[in-house]
Amino acid sequence: MTILDGKKVSNDIKDEIAAEVAAMRERGEKVPHLAAVIVGEDGASLTYVGSKVRACKRIGFESTLKQLPESTTEEELLELVGQLNADPEIDGYIVQLPLPRHIDEQKILMAVDPDKDVDGFHPTNFGKMALELETFISATPFGIIELLKRYEVETSGKHTVVIGRSHIVGRPISILMSQKGAAGNSTVTLAHSRTQNLEELCRQADIIVSALGVPNFVKADMVKDGAVIIDVGITRVPDASRERGYYICGDVDFEGVKDKASFITPVPGGVGPMTIAMLLKNTLLARQRKA
Numbered sequence: 001m002t003i004l005d006g007k008k009v010s011n012d013i014k015d016e017i018a019a020e021v022a023a024m025r026e027r028g029e030k031v032p033h034l035a036a037v038i039v040g041e042d043g044a045s046l047t048y049v050g051s052k053v054r055a056c057k058r059i060g061f062e063s064t065l066k067q068l069p070e071s072t073t074e075e076e077l078l079e080l081v082g083q084l085n086a087d088p089e090i091d092g093y094i095v096q097l098p099l100p101r102h103i104d105e106q107k108i109l110m111a112v113d114p115d116k117d118v119d120g121f122h123p124t125n126f127g128k129m130a131l132e133l134e135t136f137i138s139a140t141p142f143g144i145i146e147l148l149k150r151y152e153v154e155t156s157g158k159h160t161v162v163i164g165r166s167h168i169v170g171r172p173i174s175i176l177m178s179q180k181g182a183a184g185n186s187t188v189t190l191a192h193s194r195t196q197n198l199e200e201l202c203r204q205a206d207i208i209v210s211a212l213g214v215p216n217f218v219k220a221d222m223v224k225d226g227a228v229i230i231d232v233g234i235t236r237v238p239d240a241s242r243e244r245g246y247y248i249c250g251d252v253d254f255e256g257v258k259d260k261a262s263f264i265t266p267v268p269g270g271v272g273p274m275t276i277a278m279l280l281k282n283t284l285l286a287r288q289r290k291a
């Protein structure tokens, strides 16, 4: 069994980007500048955005954090999005999800300039991804593809079962893995809450990508011997005995499944760190496209 070490691979990618940025600086060029917008006080979102901004600093990007109160109106957020679209200093930006319930998420994402949409959430970019055109691919699915590529995991002709049809993970990874090319050419089944016989379906899978957000959902008896297991779940499970008051749990019962798997991502340290690395990669691309 091989652990797909997202922490190591993401550090490799960050080193590669840092070298590129150092060369840009040396040539007197502008370095990439990422902005992140966060609305409200959601603990997990604050952690993610903090990690993104810290990663920017580490690799030599400029970064800007726009932190807005929970009470921010949709109009105010649209105003900020307009400013970021117009700001020539900002190469790319993200609006951290989820947004407070009184704000229409889709309306905000539609307002982001597709050329600055390093999350790849705008319909133009999602559409280009689906059509295999040059675009920003969303960080989490992009990270999964990159991890599979770097470990040379065979996906061609394999049956992949994706669990979860979210717009930011399940749906795009199901499209990407069915496309041609490395980490593609897979026969993909996209399973979701209405899927019948999910356990049986999983037992038929050569590759399982679980993006459900239910701790320990995928158990050993749902996994075929030699399967590849990609765990996208990051759930905070309350636990008073821990210093932070919670621990991070994936969708996969790692201890039970690991001995049956050929490749498996740990949580934490699997897909999560890859997401940040690929966001940085998209921001570098945004800068290079402008140059």
Ligand code: GUN
Pocket: 094, 095, 096, 097, 098, 119, 139, 140, 168, 275
């Ligand atoms: N919330 C969970 N994942 C993501 C992500 O990749 N980007 C943004 N903007 N919000 C998220």
